[in-house]
Structures are given as structure tokens and as C-alpha cells.
Amino acid sequence: MIRPVLAVLIAASILLFVWQYAEFTDRIRPAPVRIVEDAAAGQFDVRVVCTFDCAGNDFGSPALRVRFRDRVLMERQESVAAGEVITVRNVPDVKQGFNDFLVQATPLETAGAATGAFSLEAPAPGSRGETAIARAVRVEILQDGFVVADELLWSGSSGPFGELVRIQVGGAGHSH
Amino acid sequence: MRFRSLLVLLLLSLWLTPLAYGQHKVAVCSTTQIADFTRQIVGDDWEVLCVLGPGQDPHSYEPRIEDSEMVARADLCLQNGWHLEGGEWMQDLADNNSKPLVTCVTGVVPLQAADKEGLVNDPHAWFAPANAAIYVRNILAGVSKTDPENAHMFQQRAALYLGQLNALDLWIKNQVVQIPAGRRVLVTHHDAFGYFCTTYGFEAASPAGWTTEEIGGIGLDRRQEIVEKIRDIGVPSIFVETSLDQRMISEIARDAGVEIGGNLYSDAMGAEGTAGETYIGMMRENVLTIVAGLK
Structure with missing residues (x-):
């Protein structure tokens, strides 16, 4: 008679121990990681100028688009002439640390074979070629009127292209 | 007569098919x-x-x-x-x-x-x-x-x-720019995503290095080291690769207090009928998962 009772008691003890162990490990689990991003001080503007004519195409590529986080800051479907300066003022939601802007352009199709990363001909290492040099986008990012980033984006291809432009504002990227 | 012609055509096609295939x-x-x-x-x-x-x-x-x-x-x-x-x-x-x-x-x-x-x-x-x-x-x-x-x-x-x-x-660039740059840290089990990270402005972190050999036999010390490293990196989510042991990553994520951001295709693509059955589909699926996990 005592053996079944003993077996039940031992089984219950084991179950209780396992349950308490699970409770304990749950209690000592670290708090979930939270990322805190601090807003950057000042007014931020983006200035873009292309050395080539841009035009949107039928496949949804805009002539020129500037994007920051999940906002499209500017988008032009119709043509943008070479040399036209486009300025986006007062970009919202810029944070302390790193911030990326995406600048995308679609060159008006030119005669001649495409060159660059997505062409049939392998690009020569480190060379952009004469055709590519003619297709550059200058991107300037200004904080309170002062240039904090000035980059040239090169198009190696006759098709649409885009690059991320990164700026660092203040100190650390983020805090936890 | 018509039946006979059809039969001849059928036999001819049966005879020609393996030749063409060959x-x-x-x-x-x-x-x-x-x-x-x-x-x-x-x-x-x-x-x-x-x-x-x-x-x-x-x-x-x-x-x-x-x-x-x-x-x-x-x-x-x-x-x-x-x-x-x-x-x-x-x-x-x-x-x-x-x-x-x-x-x-x-x-x-x-x-x-x-x-x-x-x-x-x-x-x-x-x-x-x-x-x-x-x-x-x-x-x-x-x-x-x-x-x-x-x-x-x-x-x-x-x-x-x-x-x-x-x-x-271009599509990937339009997607990843939605993730704040400070959050763009991609933690996976083995560092298969170095080229992706370099191209799209991510920091790559893979606690277990680039081979998949130690997947089955990770010791307690090594595991604790990985957990601490994930905590130091300070990301809200880590990702699981479809070709690797998912149970171990889930346990490590739980110990580190982070979420599993989703499954990523890494060394192999997906089965037929899944989004990952082609390279482009696989990349799109991965990027959508990463953006959802880190945004």
C-alpha cells in the first residue's frame, strides 16, 4: 500500500521541482532589449543635383526620388533636367547617430551599351568609364545651413540606380 | 482512317520525344x-x-x-x-x-x-x-x-x-532605408550575410562564426559567450537561418532576452512553391523579414 503512495509523492515532488525551476529561470531572464533614439537638434535639408537628364520609366522607377526612413521626401515622375538643383527642406525625424538617405535616379536612356555592375560586360576594377562619369548625382545634406555630407553617386549603368548616403549626427548611434 | 493517322502521330511523337530530350x-x-x-x-x-x-x-x-x-x-x-x-x-x-x-x-x-x-x-x-x-x-x-x-x-x-x-x-535599398541606421545590425547564427550587410549598410554579427560545423555540439561556456555577445550588440531581434538548427537559436534568444525576428534563407533556397524557390524571391523574402524584425 505504501509503495504506490510513495511513487505518487516522488512523482509530484519531481513535477513541483521542475515547475519551480521553470519559474525561477523565467524570473532571472534579462529584460528585453529596448533601443532609445534621441532626436537630433537643428534643421536638416537635402540638396540634389544630377549631371544628366532623368526621366521616370514605365516600370515604376521615378526620375528622381529621395527617401529617408519610411518617408518619401521628394519624388518626381516627370523629367528632371541635368543641373537642376532640387532641395528638400526641414527633413523630419533625424536622430542622433547614423541616418541614411536613399537617393534614386533613372537616367534618360542613352545610346550605347550599358556598363557597370548589372551589365553583360564586367566593369574594369576601380574604373567607372567615360559613359559613367557623365552620370553622377551630387547629394549634399545640410544641418542648420552647414554641409554635413557632400557625396557623388555614380551611375555605372544606363538603367535606374540608387545609393544610400549616410550622415552621423552627434555622438553614439543609439543607446539601450 | 482518322484513328489510324492519330495512332501513327502518337507513336511518332513518342519515338521523337526521347530523341529531342536527349x-x-x-x-x-x-x-x-x-x-x-x-x-x-x-x-x-x-x-x-x-x-x-x-x-x-x-x-x-x-x-x-x-x-x-x-x-x-x-x-x-x-x-x-x-x-x-x-x-x-x-x-x-x-x-x-x-x-x-x-x-x-x-x-x-x-x-x-x-x-x-x-x-x-x-x-x-x-x-x-x-x-x-x-x-x-x-x-x-x-x-x-x-x-x-x-x-x-x-x-x-x-x-x-x-x-x-x-x-x-534598388528595391532592397528602398526597403532597408526604412530601418533606422542605428538599428541596422543583423545577428544570425553563422555569418552568411557579410556581403548583404556591407552592401546595404548593416553591421553583421554572428556569434558562432562562419561555418555550420559546431551547430550540434555547442558547449555551455560557448553558449553563454554567445548570449552575452548578443546582449552587448543590443538589438531587439535576431534571425534564424532556414538551413540550421532553429531550436538552439530560439533557446539562445530567450536567454539573451531578444526576439526571433524570423527565418532567413541563407545557404540554400526554399522548396518549390515557397517564396524562396528563386533567388529573387529568396532575397525579397529575407529583406521583408529583416525590415519587419528591425524597423
């Missing part, structure tokens, strides 16, 4: 990504076979007799290279059957990855679409040499596909 050249690829690139170029003109199936790990794969029989039928073999095929199994299969072999990473500017033996070339180059374009050009050269009569057609298909890769690259 004329197809055969490409045998080591990985699913390379098989997809090859199919995009050769279309239905070649038969494209793949040694690895969806979800299989090329680092630890050991070839079977059937693989050797498959390679024996090949007109051309294709591999990734840079030791992705652990123990050079694809090279051995091609050599043993005296078959020409295309190494797709030829011409890629390598990233360095830490291995037990020091620094090696990271073989996961296809994760940058610009490198995938290099793969495509290498495959195009290989199939054009093997089948010069159809080279013009392969070239047209390759040009079209390269345009799709360009569109993919």
Missing part, C-alpha cells in the same frame, strides 16, 4: 542559387540539375553515389567556390567524372571571414545582387562555351535577368 545539354549545379541563375540563362534549352536540395547545408554535405551518377551525365558542372562546398565535394565530383567546372565566385571582390585556420574568403557572395550579376556572367560564359549555337539566346536571357537584379538591388 539533345538537351545537362548542367549540374552544386547549390540551389547557382541552379536558379543557370535556369534563368539557359531556359528550357538545357536540363539543369542540382546536387543540393532546398534547405540543405553545403558546408557539411557529403556526396552520395547518385550525385556522381548525376555528374556523369553533365555537359557542364557549376559550383560556388571559396570552400562553400565543404571539403571541395563539387570539385571532386567534377574531377572524378572529368567534367568541366565553372566556379561562380571568380571575379568577386572577397570579404574576409574568420575561420579556425585564420582568415578565409567569405563564400556567401551571392547575397549582394551585384555579385549575383558576376555569377550570372560567369555562368553565361560557361554555357556559351559549351553550347555556342545557342549563345546569342543565352546572352539575351542573361541581359534580361541582370535588369531584374538591378531592380532587386
